[in-house]
Amino acid sequence: MPAQPSGSDAAVDAIDRSFHAALARFTGGISPAALALAFADWQLHLLASPGKQASLAGRAIQNASDLVDAMVPRHAIFQPWSVIRPPENDRRFTGSDWELPSFNLLAQAFLLTQQWWHSTTIGIHGLAHSNAAIADFALRQCLDTVAPTNFAISNPEVLRKIMETGGGNFVYGLHNFAEDWQALLAGARLRSDQTYVAGKDVAITPGKVVYRNELIELIQYSPTTPTVRPEPVLIVPAWIMKYYILDLSPRNSLVRYLVESGFTVFMISWKNPTPEYRNFSLEDYREFGVDAAIAAINSLRPGQAIHAAGYCLGGTLLSIAAARLARERPDCLRTATLLAAQTDFTEAGELTLFINESQVSFLEDMMWRQGLLGTAQMAGAFQMLRTNDLLWSRVVRDYLVGERAAPSELMSWNADATRMPYQMHSDYLRRLFLNNDLAEGRYQVNGRPVALSDLHMPMFVVGMLRDHVAPWKSTYKINFLADADITYVLTSGGHNAGIVAPPSEEGHSYQVLARKAHDPYLGPDEWIKRAPSHEGSWWTEWTRFLAAHSGQPVPASLPAGAAEKSAPLDDAPGSYVLEQ
Incomplete structure (x- = not known):
């Protein structure tokens, strides 16, 4: 049995953890040690690679030569984007003004610089892949701060606005800045993020809270059809955000669509x-x-199997619960649906960049002091992943152009964040992200390990093509972890917008391909070549899947409380979702 720490050791540990927690307030929760180690590994290996250095020097000279050629076009006809084009997911340089010679050359110079710095972190023998990724990510964040789109003098949209308003856009921008600054000082949400209110504008599908404990409220939605399928659908959302991403306004509500x-x-x-x-x-x-x-x-609903569905972290937790139930109560769940949910975390996207022992320990010390992970730290982490979309584009629009973006249900929901307890988030980071215990059969429930190979119920799994939080190839790994019939769907869109895909809205598409449990495994690259493409929403595909695994419709009944079918506790959306 290991020796218990002495009182002096505990005091030393408390001092160190308190120091780390204080330091985290100035670093945004990023471990300086983890960042320094990554940069040291990158720099030392680059210094010891004269061939790579020569290649980088040659590329820099070639980039400069190409840019000079673009400045002096042949036949006096300027060709925009003749040297380099923005990546498909980079929307900073859209618009015809960016094809004007001066602005276009500036944009190309920036993109070439960004590309060159990226090349400094790849193809270096001996450099750890994780450290290369951290260095590349950090360099990209630094470069994004000096993008020509972020300055009035080099952004044609801002210059055009100055001419149209006589500089009035800066007055409006200053007003927006002051308004946002006051809200931040008061610890409130920004005015532009308060447009949609839960229970009033969103989360308004009629229903009742039928069960409540210290951690959850369970809402049952009122039927709108005379008959319903006998198997109820349970949705487990992520606890990192409010549940109503799945019940936005009526036209965007997945819940309402299921009920109807x-x-x-x-x-x-x-x-x-x-x-x-x-x-x-x-x-x-x-x-x-x-x-x-x-x-x-x-x-x-005694005796009725359940269609269980989980979104994001909720899907990961549902996988754990389903694996235990498959062993102890195999008939409890009729089907399992995972929406942008990961069960193997070895390729979990850019969120894994800073998931190492140094970073996790640093976060644990920060949460140990606070007792939880605050909404500001969580929002900051997601902003870092998409600074162009979530930070710089907003700064330019609100403060330089002087216009607020059109109200958005998703942005309003995104700002309505929740906190996470210290111990739970530590377990999540260590047991799943860092150690990958679930996929490797070490995750224990009630003292016994659970295995995803015990999942035998039909599964419906959805990945998003442009998901930066749960990359689709990561969610696809359930195909070789579970021993089940799996219908895998790859839908257009990102982590949130790909989920909110009502059939009434144009522009959605998806690929789908089902495989039986005994079929040979098909890798993701081969799957995407074989899976048929469909225009429209994946919602219709899911309801067909649920109906195919359901019994014949029965008369609908109104919600009742779970405690011996007592009266419901409250009207939907309940009280927990309104907590700030």
């Missing part, structure tokens, strides 16, 4: 934890979250 398609829908609404919840673990979230919701539904 003849399904009885239950939704978990997570409590927004306070520091008193610091010791709630990931296992507590499973026990008082998914397991408690299933038990409540079982008491309301």
